[in-house]
Amino acid sequence: MFNLTTFRELVVAALWTGLLAGLLLTAVQQIQVIPTLLKAEVYEEAAVVPNAENSHEHHDWQPENGWERTFFTAVANISLGVGFALLIGSVMCLRDRPDNWRKGLLWGLAGYLTFFVAPSLGLPPEVPGTEAAKLADRQSWWLITVLDTGFGLSLLAFALTRTNKFFGVVLLAAPHLISAPQPEVHSSVAPAELVQSFIIAAVFANAVFWLAIGGLMGQFYKKDL
Amino acid sequence: MSSTPVLLDNAQTQARSEVLKDKILPAMLAGMLGLSLLYAAGFAETAQLHNAAHDGRHSASFPCH
Numbered sequence: 001m002f003n004l005t006t007f008r009e010l011v012v013a014a015l016w017t018g019l020l021a022g023l024l025l026t027a028v029q030q031i032q033v034i035p036t037l038l039k040a041e042v043y044e045e046a047a048v049v050p051n052a053e054n055s056h057e058h059h060d061w062q063p064e065n066g067w068e069r070t071f072f073t074a075v076a077n078i079s080l081g082v083g084f085a086l087l088i089g090s091v092m093c094l095r096d097r098p099d100n101w102r103k104g105l106l107w108g109l110a111g112y113l114t115f116f117v118a119p120s121l122g123l124p125p126e127v128p129g130t131e132a133a134k135l136a137d138r139q140s141w142w143l144i145t146v147l148d149t150g151f152g153l154s155l156l157a158f159a160l161t162r163t164n165k166f167f168g169v170v171l172l173a174a175p176h177l178i179s180a181p182q183p184e185v186h187s188s189v190a191p192a193e194l195v196q197s198f199i200i201a202a203v204f205a206n207a208v209f210w211l212a213i214g215g216l217m218g219q220f221y222k223k224d225l
Numbered sequence: 226m227s228s229t230p231v232l233l234d235n236a237q238t239q240a241r242s243e244v245l246k247d248k249i250l251p252a253m254l255a256g257m258l259g260l261s262l263l264y265a266a267g268f269a270e271t272a273q274l275h276n277a278a279h280d281g282r283h284s285a286s287f288p289c290h
Binding site (some may be wrong): 002011034062081082127 | 238245246247248249250251252253254255256258259260261262263265266268272273275276278279280281282283284285286287288289290
């Protein structure tokens with residue numbers, strides 16, 4: 001069998017990290033992310049033309065605006081937080097557990113670049129009601145970019161030879177050279193300022209989220225000295 | 226003399242299986258748990274999950290809709 005103590009330490013650290021980072025993100029989102037989303041939704045609903053693809057969403061259950069919606073967003077944020085913390089923790093476990101929370105911040109920064117910055121360069125954060133390419137294509141590009149960036153960054157940070165580090169840089173650039181799937185016509189029912197404001201809000205909120213994940217994992221999952 | 230390489234081999238095999246038990250397996254298991262959570266919260270297309278996690282997905286910039 002495998003070492004249950006190692007596994008438990010990692011999972012407990014990730015649970016606390018995800019809980020705290022998820023709650024922090026939920027609070028930060030209230031500043032600009034959520035207000036911008038809600039404003040964009042007003043435009044989306046005003047512009048809605050019943051069509052086969054979108055109509056199912058409006059009949060299925062969805063949380064009521066207000067506390068219920070905030071609660072489910074918090075649950076989603078915490079799940080994402082725990083998921084990301086488990087991933088980053090498993091790489092820490094394989095590579096080297098951090099000495100302290102400051103080392104953890106570096107891991108958080110790597111996570112931010114991998115899971116948010118790199119995919120957002122091709123597929124910027126979007127408010128509802130934005131025209132986009134086919135979902136499956138965007139999901140594939142997102143996944144390839146994340147894998148590629150993660151691998152590229154680890155080569156850049158840990159590879160011992162220059163050739164391998166250079167290969168890391170090539171990997172970092174590759175998905176952006178292929179370029180992300182784009183819709184035939186870019187358009188959004190929300191005005192351009194809302195689209196911009198949402199991007200800025202998401203850049204900030206995700207930076208806080210990831211630094212919290214990294215720092216907290218650095219604290220809760222640090223090396224036994 | 227001839228037994229030295231064999232001993233070394235045994236020691237290496239044992240060290241390798243320790244690494245497997247102490248690091249690789251726990252890390253892989255935790256990683257898979259993490260991926261399942263991320264899939265459910267970020268990508269699953271079930272309407273209820275999508276609607277519950279809607280704002281979180283937009284905020285994280287996951288491809289949504």
